[in-house]
Amino acid sequence: MTKEFAVPPVVFPSVGNPVATGGNIQQRRVPIAPFQPPRPSNSGIPFMSFDIGSAAATTAGPIGGGTGPIGGVANFDDEEPLLDELGIHPDQIWKKTKSILNPFRVNPTFHKDSDLSGPIFLYLSFCLFQLLAGKIQFGVILGWIVVSSIFLYVVFNMLAGRHGNLNLHTCTSVIGYCLLPVVILSAVSLFVPQNGALRFGIAGVFVIWATRACTNLMVAVADGGEEHRGLIAYACFLIYTLFSLLVIF
Structure with a gap:
């Protein structure tokens, strides 16, 4: 003799919408993205902005052809000969x-x-x-x-x-x-x-x-x-x- 269990039907609700099942309202939380720290708009340090693109854009200038004293292109015309x-x-x-x-x-x-x-x-x-x-x-x-x-x-x-x-x-x-x-x-x-x-x-x-x-x-x-x-x-x-x-x- 088999015993039957009353199992409510499983209904896959749409994302973020509540679904009434058997008189009980069940809500499924929408997965959120991982925690991301706020991005400061005026950060003087490139690696603190957590923005790879902006950091690369900020640091690529002096290394490639900037004129600043740090990271700039060395002027070898002013250097003395090796001997x-x-x-x-x-x-x-x-x-x-x-x-x-x-x-x-x-x-x-x-x-x-x-x-x-x-x-x-x-x-x-x-x-x-x-x-x-x-x-x-x-x-x-x-x-x-x-x-x-x-x-x-x-x-x-x-x-x-x-x-x-x-x-x-x-x-x-x-x-x-x-x-x-x-x-x-x-x-x-x-x-x-x-x-x-x-x-x-x-x-x-x-x-x-x-x-x-x-x-x-x-x-x-x-x-x-x-x-x-x-x-x-x-x-x-x-x-x-x-x-x-x-x-x-």
């Missing part, structure tokens, strides 16, 4: 290097402003020619440059006494630029027989060239060196003789 920002001046390096080519008329005016860009370039050139000769001496040459700079700096200031105004930076710059004859010697030695008097004779000429140029510059760029020219020349001769021994042997 000048790094302290590398090729024209000055060329003038200083060219002044060493004539050992009898060395121009000391270019060497008043010392730098290390030119000496580093000559150091790398010297190492390259030694590498072409089958000698890997990067560390040895760099160590001798440092030791030679400290040696000549100490000797000059001991001779000049209180009147000596030579600093280590200027001393290293002068020794590095006067390394040019030794660099040329290392390039010439690639075409000269290994064993022979000719090799030693050419090395002696280049050592005297480098010694004379370095002595004239040391006396000119620092005060109190004229009366000790002979001793300074002897120290420079020892320095560039050591460098030439790397080329000969």
Whole structure:
């Protein structure tokens, strides 16, 4: 025996309209949209307006082509060249290097402003020619440059006494630029027989060239060196003789 239940018919009411079912009024609430904060009309901060479109429109101007100081397009015409920002001046390096080519008329005016860009370039050139000769001496040459700079700096200031105004930076710059004859010697030695008097004779000429140029510059760029020219020349001769021994042997 089945039991029947009185089930009222189900009627789908239209949205928002009340429907009378069995004497009871049932209302279905219309789903509302999620909560959205009010949009301020005059907001100075773009990301606080919760309006992506307006924020994009506000911020796209300065980035794309605005003229404001923040986010504007940089004017690269007013920027200095990269080499000048790094302290590398090729024209000055060329003038200083060219002044060493004539050992009898060395121009000391270019060497008043010392730098290390030119000496580093000559150091790398010297190492390259030694590498072409089958000698890997990067560390040895760099160590001798440092030791030679400290040696000549100490000797000059001991001779000049209180009147000596030579600093280590200027001393290293002068020794590095006067390394040019030794660099040329290392390039010439690639075409000269290994064993022979000719090799030693050419090395002696280049050592005297480098010694004379370095002595004239040391006396000119620092005060109190004229009366000790002979001793300074002897120290420079020892320095560039050591460098030439790397080329000969």
